[in-house]
Amino acid sequence: MITVPKRAPILPMLTRQTWTEFLKLWRVPAFSATSLLLPIVFYAFIGIGQASQTLEGTKVTFGAYFLASMAVYAVANVMIFSFGISVANERGMKTDLLMRATPLPPVVYLLAKCITAIVFAALTLAVLFPFAYIAGGVRLEADQWLTLASRVLLGSIPFIALGFAIGYLSGPNSAVAVINLIYLPTAFASGLFFPKQLLPQIIQNISPYLPLYRFGQLGWDAIGAPTSENVTTDWLYLTGYGVAFFAIALWAYRREESRKFS
């Protein structure tokens, strides 16, 4: 007679799953190095040279403004890439098939990915903030640093859903290309690299409707730079995009389910 064993305890499972997810990403330099280092490389090239100049009609320095831009860029980048690439890879390698036959609850799988992405995003900020402080001479109030960090982490949630959607809709070999094709141009068009005013008029007309632009506004507002609308409007936009991306991700996930597992 075999006694019925209970299920494994959730917390150690979640810890182990999260640690393993982290190791998987950490050991892919194409992800970990570019996530951690690209933002400070951009900051060094674009931000430092004119860091002490103030934005027209304000006391906000360009160094602080560009820090907010790069914080938004770095965190959204981590969210989209970590989810997009890991999901696409798991599908390509058919790891998803094996995982599905194990007693791993889907919610633990999902949570572990989210925690890993948030930890990675926090790490990019832990590299970027001191760099801007030392190399860019950026001085903010304590609550401004905190507001910036917490807003970019919270505001990145819609991009988690976008990463998932891309992971389910693209193949393992095309995920990186798809993400770069979407992410880099919209980052430019949203004014993350150059202030919106320097962009061509036609793009300036589009940018208020881009999710990254709304995300950027949250960052710029956090360090006291003027933005085109109230922060509440930006949150509303981001929530709307979040719901839309989540719906697409859910649809793509269900499509995959009905193809593979029915």
Next chain:
Amino acid sequence: MPAAELVEATKRYGAVEALKAVSLRIELGEVVAMLGPNGAGKTTSISLLLGLRKPTSGKALLFGLDPNSLDARSRVGVMLQESGVPQMLKVREIVDLFRSYYAKPMPRNRAISMAGLEEKANALVKELSGGQRQRLYFALAVCGDPDVLFLDEPTVGMDVEGRRSFIERIAEFAQLGRTVVLTTHYLEEADQLAKRVIVIDRGVVIADASPEVIKSKVAGKKVRFVAPEIHEKNLDGLPVTAVTIKDGRVQLLTNQPESVLRDLFQRGVEISDLEVSGADLEDAFIALTSH
């Protein structure tokens, strides 16, 4: 309560009927081999029992539960065909990950040594050879110390020596009193390992018995000889099955070798190098599945 059960399970993929109203019960402690040619429905059967696929009609049960329930899955270890694991993890890391999914896993080193991977415990998955990777999948399947082990073509792509030692590892696990369900088209594996063989062909169970019974039921004797002049017509009406004629070499199965040979002599067929032997499982299998 059976460990795993299919009840009138039918599975259709589009127009293809991969499984046709199959019913089977696998009791706890049984070691069962599912045999059949490619596309026979073996993997589909396993997928239904694991909840990876849903039956079009009928039922699949694990421990009397829906195979998708975590309670059922917590008692099962699985080795699937063509499923990958992350390349950038070390063997011991991924074994620890899978151990964390189960309530009472075996110690990490025991799982690794059962799979014969002691020397590769610190290697990254991407550094493993094909055979080592198969053994890693075995370690992942047994590390939760499951009551039931499902192995879908576990030795595919291995050389003869690799297969032999792998079969011994599976036997070692089965000796713990655990249930093992494996699919294979290597018949000697079924013969060495299983007490029960389920032969599946074209989505239907065509035999379900011990290897010995299956051998005796069908085969009888295998007759081989050389007859350069022979034509298939010479065999018309004789009680033979699984006939192959190639370059004048003839092989067939029959329960009445004496009368078959007498008839052949009477029909004027010249025979040399005559050989009559007991059929092995492979012959039985060919006879069972020849259409």
